[in-house]
Amino acid sequence: MKRILALIPAFAVLFALPLPAQQSSPPLRAGAATSVITPPLGESIVGGFTPFPAEHIHDELHARCLVLDDGKTKVALVVCDLLGMHRSLAVEAKSLIEKELSIPPSHVVISATHTHSATNALYGEVRTYSSDIELTDYQHFVARRIADGVRRALNLLRPAEIAFGHIDVPDHVFNRRWFLKEGTMPQNPFGKSDEKVKMNPGAGGDNLIEPAGPIDPRVSFVVLREPGGPIISLYSAYSLHYVGGVGQAHVSADYFGYYSKAVERILSSEKQDPPIVAMMANGTSGDINNINFREPRLRKQPYEQMQLVADDLAAKVTGAVSSLEWKASAPLDARFRELDVKWRTIPDELMKWARETEADAPRIGDKAVLPLAYAGRVQRLAQASPETKLPVQVLRIGEICIGTSPCETFAETGMEFRDRSPFAESFMVELVGGYYGYMPTPRHFELGGYETWPGTNNLEPQASVKLMDALLEMATEVKTVE
Numbered sequence: 001m002k003r004i005l006a007l008i009p010a011f012a013v014l015f016a017l018p019l020p021a022q023q024s025s026p027p028l029r030a031g032a033a034t035s036v037i038t039p040p041l042g043e044s045i046v047g048g049f050t051p052f053p054a055e056h057i058h059d060e061l062h063a064r065c066l067v068l069d070d071g072k073t074k075v076a077l078v079v080c081d082l083l084g085m086h087r088s089l090a091v092e093a094k095s096l097i098e099k100e101l102s103i104p105p106s107h108v109v110i111s112a113t114h115t116h117s118a119t120n121a122l123y124g125e126v127r128t129y130s131s132d133i134e135l136t137d138y139q140h141f142v143a144r145r146i147a148d149g150v151r152r153a154l155n156l157l158r159p160a161e162i163a164f165g166h167i168d169v170p171d172h173v174f175n176r177r178w179f180l181k182e183g184t185m186p187q188n189p190f191g192k193s194d195e196k197v198k199m200n201p202g203a204g205g206d207n208l209i210e211p212a213g214p215i216d217p218r219v220s221f222v223v224l225r226e227p228g229g230p231i232i233s234l235y236s237a238y239s240l241h242y243v244g245g246v247g248q249a250h251v252s253a254d255y256f257g258y259y260s261k262a263v264e265r266i267l268s269s270e271k272q273d274p275p276i277v278a279m280m281a282n283g284t285s286g287d288i289n290n291i292n293f294r295e296p297r298l299r300k301q302p303y304e305q306m307q308l309v310a311d312d313l314a315a316k317v318t319g320a321v322s323s324l325e326w327k328a329s330a331p332l333d334a335r336f337r338e339l340d341v342k343w344r345t346i347p348d349e350l351m352k353w354a355r356e357t358e359a360d361a362p363r364i365g366d367k368a369v370l371p372l373a374y375a376g377r378v379q380r381l382a383q384a385s386p387e388t389k390l391p392v393q394v395l396r397i398g399e400i401c402i403g404t405s406p407c408e409t410f411a412e413t414g415m416e417f418r419d420r421s422p423f424a425e426s427f428m429v430e431l432v433g434g435y436y437g438y439m440p441t442p443r444h445f446e447l448g449g450y451e452t453w454p455g456t457n458n459l460e461p462q463a464s465v466k467l468m469d470a471l472l473e474m475a476t477e478v479k480t481v482e
Ligand SMILES: [Zn+2]
Pocket: 114, 241, 408
């Protein structure tokens, strides 16, 4: 008995010993999956001014999902083959994810690629300017499929290493806003020809002076692999609006889909299961497209140009993967805000123009399509609900910072965030968590052109400045908190 008692202090010492030292940063885990979000035929393709019903599926649309877990925090990145998504769709998908998977909405980044061959998910049955709408059946379906994709990615979480890279591919991006020679500026739909900049001027025209803004040639990418083993996922962003050139009334994921497939094909090991999931989010491409305006445009077969762009980007990005530096951990963090940004105000004079244009439409005939479209948009914008609840997010993945915008954001905004962010490596993804039209910088409002027209731009001219301030504040917060 005495001997047993004598053992007690020894036990006590044993229990008092500190626990084995915890690893300073727990190992990272990653999982990825895709959900098909192809719409039923007959749904409206809404990339142009006049919607038309989808008649054929050229390639399936997907929500491509990646989940990361650092042991404490989980984040989800989702890229959807959509022109855009209404805020209410993103809210619904995030609330399903929170309820069913316990990942908070602030930690879920859902973006649209901006393929112009997808059907309507960016407004409800009618086009209004409201941050909250009743979802259509298709929007409900997409939200459900996003949540299911994130759940499947979560099911597939496994130990992972992470690497970040970027390459410059200037070949496929062109600024589409041009200064024109004096006297050659056409009238805008509002009947004015006093603007300084023209969007998409005729390619190879002799009235072109120079583009009104820069291009951002950078492809940024994050890669996950099983430790020393197969690639799990590659998430990338490039500032290219879309490519286009599809068959008549086709549904297609555009170059974003071709690129993802090409990356998966190149990086996949034989019979890899679960399969790699690659995705291309849209960077900040509101003023950037794939048309080289300095030369006349050549006619191409449907899908030819987007395949060319996708294959080249996939070859260059995958070519850079072998020289990346891999890490076994990456602290994760996120911030989310709804900004108090105002809808654009519609002056009385513009309302008068809108009413007169509608009354005058039968007389103008064919030429009334654009003015009529804007007359409708201007009047609906004037009735916009007071709050935009503009969703803005920042995601920290190790030493990388991703900032988001819910607008068609200009290239210079993305480059400014990269330059001013407290992280060595940052990039922006646009069309995240909602759709609020174009977001020119204040300088571009002075120049005018399509992207600045009320109804193409829906927010106050200071919106890009408010966005940048919020992004930089949130980036500083996630930088300093360990
Ligand atoms: Zn667009």
